[in-house]
Amino acid sequence: xxxxxxxxxxxxxxxxxxxxxxxxxxxxxxxxxxxxxxxxxxxxxxxxxxxxxxxxxxxxxxxxxxxxxxxxxxxxxxxxxxxxxxxxxxxxxxxxxxxxxxxxxxxxxxxxxxxxxxxxxxxxxxxxxxxxxxxxxxxxxxxxxxxxxxxxxxxxxxxxxxxxxxxxxxxxxxxxxxxxxxxxxxxxxxxxxxxxxxxxxxxxxxxxxxxxxxxxxxxxxxxxxxxxxxxxxxxxxxxxxxxxxxxxxx
Amino acid sequence: xxxxxxxxxxxxxxxxxxxxxxxxxxxxxxxxxxxxxxxxxxxxxxxxxxxxxxxxxxxxxxxxxxxxxxxxxxxxxxxxxxxxxxxxxxxxxxxxxxxxxxxxxxxxxxxxxxxxxxxxxxxxxxxxxxxxxxxxxxxxxxxxxxxxxxxxxxxxxx
Numbered sequence: 001x002x003x004x005x006x007x008x009x010x011x012x013x014x015x016x017x018x019x020x021x022x023x024x025x026x027x028x029x030x031x032x033x034x035x036x037x038x039x040x041x042x043x044x045x046x047x048x049x050x051x052x053x054x055x056x057x058x059x060x061x062x063x064x065x066x067x068x069x070x071x072x073x074x075x076x077x078x079x080x081x082x083x084x085x086x087x088x089x090x091x092x093x094x095x096x097x098x099x100x101x102x103x104x105x106x107x108x109x110x111x112x113x114x115x116x117x118x119x120x121x122x123x124x125x126x127x128x129x130x131x132x133x134x135x136x137x138x139x140x141x142x143x144x145x146x147x148x149x150x151x152x153x154x155x156x157x158x159x160x161x162x163x164x165x166x167x168x169x170x171x172x173x174x175x176x177x178x179x180x181x182x183x184x185x186x187x188x189x190x191x192x193x194x195x196x197x198x199x200x201x202x203x204x205x206x207x208x209x210x211x212x213x214x215x216x217x218x219x220x221x222x223x224x225x226x227x228x229x230x231x232x233x234x235x236x237x238x239x240x241x242x243x244x245x246x247x248x249x250x
Numbered sequence: 251x252x253x254x255x256x257x258x259x260x261x262x263x264x265x266x267x268x269x270x271x272x273x274x275x276x277x278x279x280x281x282x283x284x285x286x287x288x289x290x291x292x293x294x295x296x297x298x299x300x301x302x303x304x305x306x307x308x309x310x311x312x313x314x315x316x317x318x319x320x321x322x323x324x325x326x327x328x329x330x331x332x333x334x335x336x337x338x339x340x341x342x343x344x345x346x347x348x349x350x351x352x353x354x355x356x357x358x359x360x361x362x363x364x365x366x367x368x369x370x371x372x373x374x375x376x377x378x379x380x381x382x383x384x385x386x387x388x389x390x391x392x393x394x395x396x397x398x399x400x401x402x403x404x405x406x407x408x
Contacts, residue, residue: 020277023303048346057347061340062255068335069263072315072328074271081279082271099343106339114334115327116305116313175277184301192280192298199276222251 019108019126020175022119029182034124040132041105047098051227059225060095064103066214067091068110075206083203086130089138089167090211093160094218096227097139104131129174138167142228149228156219156229157212164211168204172196256336263328267315 022030052060067087074082087107091100105127111117118126142149142163149159176193183189219226274282278299285297293300307313312330317323 020281021299021302022305023301024281024299045346048343049348052343052347054347054350057343058252058340059255060343061336062252062259064339065259065332065336066255066262069259069261069267069328069332072263072267072270072331074273074275076271076273077276078279080273081276082273083276084270099346102342103339106342107335110331110335110338112305113307114310114312114331115315116308116310117315119303119305120307172276179298183298185296185298187284187296187298195280195283196276199280203276218251221254225251 019111019118019130020122022121023184024119024122025125025178025182026184027121029178030121030124032124033128033178034121037105037124037127037132040128041102044098044101044105044132048096048102051096051099056095056099056225056227060091060099060103063091063094063100064106067103068107070210071107071111077199077202077206081199083199083206085207085210086134086168086171087207088130088135088171089142089160089164089207090214092135092139093142093163093211093215093228094226097135100139100227101131101135104135125175125178129171129178133174134167134171137170138163141166146228153216153219157216159228160212160215161208164208165201165204168200168207169197172200259332259336260329263332264325267324267328 025033048060067085067090070085071087072084074084077083086104088100088104091103094100095103108118108123108126108131112120112123112126142159145159145162149156176189176196179192180189215226215228219229223229273279281299281302282293282297285293285295285300288294293302311318312327313319314321315324315327315331317327317330
C-alpha cells in the first residue's frame with residue numbers, strides 16, 4: 001500500500017513519507033531524471049575530490065548523518081501540513097557544493113532503501129530535486145553573498161538563511177517542472193505550482209532557521225570547518241608567499 | 251566539533267524524532283489534495299498522487315521509520331539510519347578524499363621557517379586539481395626552503 005494506514009491512539013493517520021513516491025511522474029520522466037541524477041552525482045564526486053581531504057572527509061560524513069537526522073524532524077507549517085529540512089544548502093555551506101550534493105543524495109538513498117521513504121524509481125527525480133538542483137541553487141546564493149557572510153555572525157546567519165530558503169523553493173520548483181513534463185494524473189499545473197511553491201516557501205523559512213543556526217554554531221567553534229568561510233585564509237596565504245624570500249634575504 | 255555533530259545527529263534522530271509533527275509534509279499534502287485515504291489504504295478521488303505506487307522495499311523492517319512496525323521504536327529506527335548514513339557517507343567521502351602529499355621531508359628541511367609558511371603550502375594544496383599539481387607544490391616548497399637555507403648560511407658564517 002502506498003499509505004500504510006496506521007491506527008494508533010491518535011486515530012487513523014498516514015504513514016510517514018517525505019519524498020516523492022514512485023508513480024507520480026511517468027516512466028520516461030523517471031528514467032530521464034535517473035540519468036540526470038547519475039551524471040550529476042558523478043560530477044559531484046569529481047568536484048568533491050578537490051574539496052575533501054583527511055580533515056574534511058569525516059566532517060562531510062557527519063554532515064550527511066546530521067542531515068538525515070534533521071530530515072526526520074517535521075515541523076508544522078500550516079494546519080495539517082508539515083515540513084522538514086532538505087539540507088542541501090546546509091551541507092554546501094559546511095562542506096562545499098560537491099560534497100554537499102553527495103551528502104543529500106546519500107541521505108535520500110538510505111531513506112529509500114532502508115525506510116521505504118520516497119520511491120525507488122523516483123530516486124532519480126528526488127536526488128535531482130533535492131541533492132542537485134536545490135543544493136546548487138542554495139550554494140550559488142551563498143557564493144554570491146559570501147563577502148557578506150565573512151563580515152560577521154549576523155551576516156552569516158542572514159546569508160545561510162537566504163541560501164537555505166532558496167534551496168527549498170527551487171527544489172520544489174524542480175518537482176513542478178517534473179510534474180509538468182510527466183505527471184501521471186490530469187491535475188492542472190497552475191494550482192499545483194502555486195500550492196507547492198507556497199508551502200515550500202513556508203518550509204523554506206524553517207529550513208532557513210535551522211541552517212542558519214547550525215552554520216552559526218559551527219562557525220563559532222570551528223570556522224575552518226565551514227566551507228563558505230574557508231576561502232579567505234587561502235587568499236591570505238597566497239599574499240604571504242611572495243614575501244617570504246624577501247624576508248629571508250633581509 | 252565532529253563529535254558534536256555525531257552526537258547531535260544521534261540525539262535528534264533518537265529522541266527529537268518523537269516530537270516530530272506527524273502531518274503529511276508539503277509535497278505529500280499537495281500531492282494528495284483532492285483525494286481521501288480509504289481504510290484499505292488506497293487513495294480515492296483525483297489528486298496528483300493518485301497513481302503513486304508503493305516503494306518495492308516497503309515491507310522492510312525499518313519501513314516508515316518504525317522497527318518491525320512498532321512506531322514507538324522510531325527513535326531506534328532513526329539511530330540506525332544515522333549509523334547507516336555515517337557508514338555509507340563516511341566511506342564514500344573517505345574514498346574520495348585527496349591524500350596528503352608527503353610533505354614531511356620538505357618541512358623538516360626548513361625548521362627555521364615560521365608557521366604561516368608551513369600552512370601556506372597546505373592551503374594551496376587544497377586548491378590543487380591533481381596529484382601532479384600537489385607534487386609540484388611540494389617541490390616548489392622544497393626549492394624555496396633550500397633557497398632560504400642557502401641564503402641564511404653565508405650570513406651566519408660571516
